[in-house]
Amino acid sequence: MIAIIDYSAGNLTSVARALAYIGYESCITNDIAKIKTAERIIFPGVGAAGSAMNSLVQTGIDHVLKGAFNEGKPILGICLGSQVILGYSEENNTSCLDIIHGSVRAFPDGLTGNDKNKLKIPHMGWNRIKIIKPHPLLKGIQADDEFYFVHGYYPDPDDSSHIVGVTEYGIEFPSIIGSNNLLATQFHLEKSGRPGLTMLKNFCMWKPC
Numbered sequence: 001m002i003a004i005i006d007y008s009a010g011n012l013t014s015v016a017r018a019l020a021y022i023g024y025e026s027c028i029t030n031d032i033a034k035i036k037t038a039e040r041i042i043f044p045g046v047g048a049a050g051s052a053m054n055s056l057v058q059t060g061i062d063h064v065l066k067g068a069f070n071e072g073k074p075i076l077g078i079c080l081g082s083q084v085i086l087g088y089s090e091e092n093n094t095s096c097l098d099i100i101h102g103s104v105r106a107f108p109d110g111l112t113g114n115d116k117n118k119l120k121i122p123h124m125g126w127n128r129i130k131i132i133k134p135h136p137l138l139k140g141i142q143a144d145d146e147f148y149f150v151h152g153y154y155p156d157p158d159d160s161s162h163i164v165g166v167t168e169y170g171i172e173f174p175s176i177i178g179s180n181n182l183l184a185t186q187f188h189l190e191k192s193g194r195p196g197l198t199m200l201k202n203f204c205m206w207k208p209c
Helices: 012-021 032-037 049-059 061-071 193-205
Strands: 002-005 026-029 040-043 075-078 102-106 123-128 146-151 153-157 163-169 171-179 182-185
Touching: 002 012, 002 032, 012 026, 012 193, 026 032, 032 061, 040 061, 040 193, 049 061, 061 075, 123 163, 146 193, 153 171
Parallel strands: 002 026, 002 040, 040 075, 075 182
Antiparallel strands: 102 153, 123 146, 163 171, 171 182
């Protein structure tokens, strides 16, 4: 069973539907016992860092996630789940899980594209990733594949070895980060068509060393 963490963040049912589409059973839960016994964990969501961390701490799921990481259980973070795994977020001035050391940064003002036109924040829509280093979840992903983003903040690990992929939007920012049995994407796999479903399926079969 794959546990989809319910911590009062949106977009959880979309992830469950995507998993069902590719033939994998999941449950949306904040039950600590179910999360502990799950074979895999998906940590998705949209929302603000402050309220997300409040929910995680109040339910005790923060400790469960850290424990699952230390045990080597496969964990996938999506969107907000790629941010609060870091140590600190500029959004709401929030202390986060610190599974990966680093900070979550706001996009700076005045970003411009290649055409010199001002870019809108939040970054919303389709964009490509540049793979920095290979990873099992990226098997079958092509250079011209595009993924769906909706975010005004981005993850910025202290150690560049945790950066798996980057994306260009006025600046080059980390869009895939990971450590050992944890991989997290700033973009929405469940909304990214074939490439997103490919990565989800890869996660469901992933056996971290």
